[in-house]
Amino acid sequence: MASFVLGAALLSTQGGPARAADEPAPPPGWEAPPPLPTKPAKAPKAPSCCQHDAICCSRQTSIDQALIRRVVRMIEVRIADLPKEEVQEAPKDGPGLTGVRPLRIVDGNGRAFPWLDGPVGEVRLMPPGHCGEFRIRKEEWPSPFYAEPEFQGMGSGRVLGRFEDKPADKGRSLITGALSYLSFDRADGDGIAVERVEGMLEGTPDLRVTRRARVLAAPILPGRVNAYQDKRGDETRVVFVLPEVLLGFEAKETKVAGGFLPVRGETTETFTTYAIPVGTGRSGVGTFVIMSRWLRRWFPPKNQEKLPPAQPGGVAVSQTSVEAEPRARVFLYEPEPDIFQ
Numbered sequence: 623m624a625s626f627v628l629g630a631a632l633l634s635t636q637g638g639p640a641r642a643a644d645e646p647a648p649p650p651g652w653e654a655p656p657p658l659p660t661k662p663a664k665a666p667k668a669p670s671c672c673q674h675d676a677i678c679c680s681r682q683t684s685i686d687q688a689l690i691r692r693v694v695r696m697i698e699v700r701i702a703d704l705p706k707e708e709v710q711e712a713p714k715d716g717p718g719l720t721g722v723r724p725l726r727i728v729d730g731n732g733r734a735f736p737w738l739d740g741p742v743g744e745v746r747l748m749p750p751g752h753c754g755e756f757r758i759r760k761e762e763w764p765s766p767f768y769a770e771p772e773f774q775g776m777g778s779g780r781v782l783g784r785f786e787d788k789p790a791d792k793g794r795s796l797i798t799g800a801l802s803y804l805s806f807d808r809a810d811g812d813g814i815a816v817e818r819v820e821g822m823l824e825g826t827p828d829l830r831v832t833r834r835a836r837v838l839a840a841p842i843l844p845g846r847v848n849a850y851q852d853k854r855g856d857e858t859r860v861v862f863v864l865p866e867v868l869l870g871f872e873a874k875e876t877k878v879a880g881g882f883l884p885v886r887g888e889t890t891e892t893f894t895t896y897a898i899p900v901g902t903g904r905s906g907v908g909t910f911v912i913m914s915r916w917l918r919r920w921f922p923p924k925n926q927e928k929l930p931p932a933q934p935g936g937v938a939v940s941q942t943s944v945e946a947e948p949r950a951r952v953f954l955y956e957p958e959p960d961i962f963q
Contacts, residue, residue, distance in 0.1 A: 680885050684870065691934065691955040697842055699849070701860055701900055701939070701948045707816075707837040707852040718830035722819055723750035725827040726779070727797060735797075735827055740788035745796045748779035751805025751817065753892040753919070755880075756780070758823075759799040766892045773919050776890045794825035801829060806863070806893060808921045812841035814848045814863055839863045845923030846912055847937065847952050857899050860950050862908075862937040864894040865920035868961075870909035870936070875899055878908060884961075892919070898939040900948045905940035911958065930957030 712719050727735040730743025748767055749756045755764035758780060766777030782796040789795070801823050807815040816839050821831040839848035839861075848863040869881040881894035898906035912933040934955040941948035 677883065677885060680883070681871065693953050694956055695954040697952045699842060699950050701851065701950050703840075704860065704950065705837055705840055705850045707835050707850060707861075709835045710833070712832045718821060718832060719834050720831075722821075722829065722831045722834060725749060725801075725823075725829060727827045729793070730784075735793075737792055741793040742788070744784045745782045745793045746779050747782055747797070749803040749805055749819075751803075752807045752921070753777070754803060754805035755892060756801065756803035758782075758801055764804075766890065768892065768919070770919075776919075777892060797825050797827075798823050804893075806921075809838050812844035812848075812921070812923050814839045814841075814921060816850065816863060841923075842950070842952050843954075844925070845917065845921060846933075849937075849950055851900075852897070858901070859897045859899050860939045862896040862898075862950075862952075864896075864910070865912070866891045866916050867894045868911040868913060868932075869894070870911065870934070872896070872908040873898075873906045875904070876906040876908045881910065896937050898937070900939060900941065902941050903943070905938070905942070907936055907938040909934070909936035911935075913960070913962075915960070915962075931960035931963070932958045934958055 710719055726748040728746050728748075729735075729737055729741035730746075733742070735741075747758070748769070751767075751769065753766070753768045753773075755766050755777075757764045765780050767779050768774050768777050783789075783793070799822070800820075802818070802820040805817050805819075807817075809815045816837050818833075818835040819829070819831055820833040821829040824830055835852070837850045837852070839850040841848050842862075846864060850861055850863070852859055852861055864881075867881055869878065869883045872878050875898065877897040879893075879895045879897075880891040882891060894910065896908040898908070912929075912935065914929045914931050914933070917929070934957075936953050936955075938951045938953070939948060940951075
């Protein structure tokens, strides 16, 4: 009996099973040590999508938040019925192409070149055409231009030089270097004349033209969407011509120029183009929003119609296995409120 009491006492002092009847049991896991404190994760750079590309992130956010839209109008045309761009190139060491409109070059008083007494204040260059864009020398970004004085606050050409004393050569040395421009003009009916010119400035408004491409873009949705065919190498494309629009989504093979992307730092453009390749099994699409308030800077249709403040839509080209020939389409969604109001 004494040995039994002694064994129980030893087990009790060594943490064994013997304990008082009213003593509570320890909580589960009491044998494990508490977890070590961890440092909070470093905050990611913003934006965290698209490898921190702000423009890509903005577009992806728009796609992710997109609502299902109902198409309210569809216009389809045969690509074979669209006009084709005509291209001329001058011989490498020969004279330039003729028949191209001269550039507009004025001084600070608005006087046109040449200046018998020299230019006053500045020399400013403006390509011909109702509107468009141009590059001088090796500029990375093109400059927009408008012929109408009302809109020249958004593009009034390029100042080639400013001065207090009149230059000795009457400004001719400023009018030199490579120049390329894209211009748009109203043509017959609701057509739009599109002209691309490349050449060299040689001291006068008469550009020595090395390449010229021109076409009369046919109206698909008058006053809003025109289209024509061009070629890049062996690839045929459909080029849709629009006024400045809010850019939306475009497929990988769709090439976009101009247009307005609603992000900080974006500048006004005079136009928008969507170029989509044509071929069996190929397709492309681009979406946008046409803003009625911007159409007055473009070419109003001959037959005016009341338009919503914001008209979302898109352009597409495809030739699937069930289509005998490629087709171009313009589609419109249900109107939306003006996001700028």
